[in-house]
Amino acid sequence: MRFIGLLLLISLLTFSCDTKERKRVEFPSKPKKVFAPLDSVPTFQADTAYAFIEKQLAFGPRVPNTPEHKNCAAYLDSELKRLGLETEMQSAKVTAFNGDALDIRNIQGRLNPEIKDRILLFAHWDSRPFADRDSEKKNKPILGANDGASGVAVILELLRSIQDYPKKPTIGIDVVFFDAEDYGKPSSSMTGEGNDSWCLGSQYWSENLPVDYLKPKYGILLDMVGAENAVFPKEYASRQFAPELQDKIWGLANDLGYGKLFISEAVGGITDDHIYVSQLAEIPSVDIIHYEPWRRDFGTFHHTHEDNLDVISKPTLGAVGEVLIEFLYRE
Numbered sequence: 449m450r451f452i453g454l455l456l457l458i459s460l461l462t463f464s465c466d467t468k469e470r471k472r473v474e475f476p477s478k479p480k481k482v483f484a485p486l487d488s489v490p491t492f493q494a495d496t497a498y499a500f501i502e503k504q505l506a507f508g509p510r511v512p513n514t515p516e517h518k519n520c521a522a523y524l525d526s527e528l529k530r531l532g533l534e535t536e537m538q539s540a541k542v543t544a545f546n547g548d549a550l551d552i553r554n555i556q557g558r559l560n561p562e563i564k565d566r567i568l569l570f571a572h573w574d575s576r577p578f579a580d581r582d583s584e585k586k587n588k589p590i591l592g593a594n595d596g597a598s599g600v601a602v603i604l605e606l607l608r609s610i611q612d613y614p615k616k617p618t619i620g621i622d623v624v625f626f627d628a629e630d631y632g633k634p635s636s637s638m639t640g641e642g643n644d645s646w647c648l649g650s651q652y653w654s655e656n657l658p659v660d661y662l663k664p665k666y667g668i669l670l671d672m673v674g675a676e677n678a679v680f681p682k683e684y685a686s687r688q689f690a691p692e693l694q695d696k697i698w699g700l701a702n703d704l705g706y707g708k709l710f711i712s713e714a715v716g717g718i719t720d721d722h723i724y725v726s727q728l729a730e731i732p733s734v735d736i737i738h739y740e741p742w743r744r745d746f747g748t749f750h751h752t753h754e755d756n757l758d759v760i761s762k763p764t765l766g767a768v769g770e771v772l773i774e775f776l777y778r779e
């Protein structure tokens with residue numbers, strides 16, 4: 449993902465003015481009450497989430513058109529099945545910014561498909577084919593421990609903890625692991641040019657929804673949610689699409705004592721899968737993404753070879769998982 453350029457930002461602003469009423473997620477207004485922890489929710493195990501990252505990395509970089517990519521797709525699909533979801537792999541051919549024809553796979557799963565009231569949890573599972581922000585080996589793919597594997601791992605561990613727990617959420621859960629999020633054009637300017645070269649999997653998915661698809665009422669994207677000293681500010685586009693949802697997640701995180709991670713600071717729009725899922729699929733979505741407002745940049749590992757297991761922190765994974773479990777069991 450990349451920071452949104454000025455042009456897209458302007459178009460987003462316009463978009464949000466025009467269609468705000470239609471896209472907004474409205475939560476029923478309840479009387480404000482002091483946060484009381486639920487008496488019982490599943491236990492999110494950060495160790496297991498970490499192991500899910502290790503497992504993905506063991507395949508190697510997950511770059512479209514490689515055997516590593518293909519093998520990891522099969523693994524993720526089988527994991528979703530094992531965790532009790534109905535799965536469906538969406539395969540497609542898309543064209544990258546450099547003309548490469550990419551065989552992509554969006555890995556989809558549904559938990560409790562009979563429930564009409566649904567939420568979409570998503571992350572990208574591919575890793576960047578180059579390390580354009582590194583000073584060395586710029587043309588080699590990155591492992592993407594945080595950028596890619598961490599979001600997938602948190603979702604898998606969420607599903608694992610729910611499967612092992614007698615009480616289930618009353619809301620149905622759709623999961624999509626999107627492909628080719630990170631095959632975007634290396635950015636040399638902030639003009640907004642090349643923005644649509646990112647997020648190819650979510651663009652394809654959003655434009656090819658089955659006619660009878662029971663749309664979740666909103667979505668949550670997890671991207672780079674595992675680094676030590678992570679910070680998740682309130683991203684601008686998420687705020688336009690689903691302000692109540694954003695406030696609810698950040699409020700809950702704060703109540704759980706994770707206000708240092710889920711900071712209240714607002715930052716500009718970021719090109720990421722939630723843009724397409726919100727605009728094209730019309731599922732209003734928020735992005736939980738590591739972005740450091742004081743540096744105006746993602747973490748220092750971003751799109752470098754440093755994005756390996758060394759940057760991953762179990763407490764960060766655990767905090768994100770705990771917030772999401774609380775959220776799901778309150779829906």
Ligand SMILES: [Zn+2]
Nearest residue numbers: 449576595630
């Ligand atoms: Zn990335």
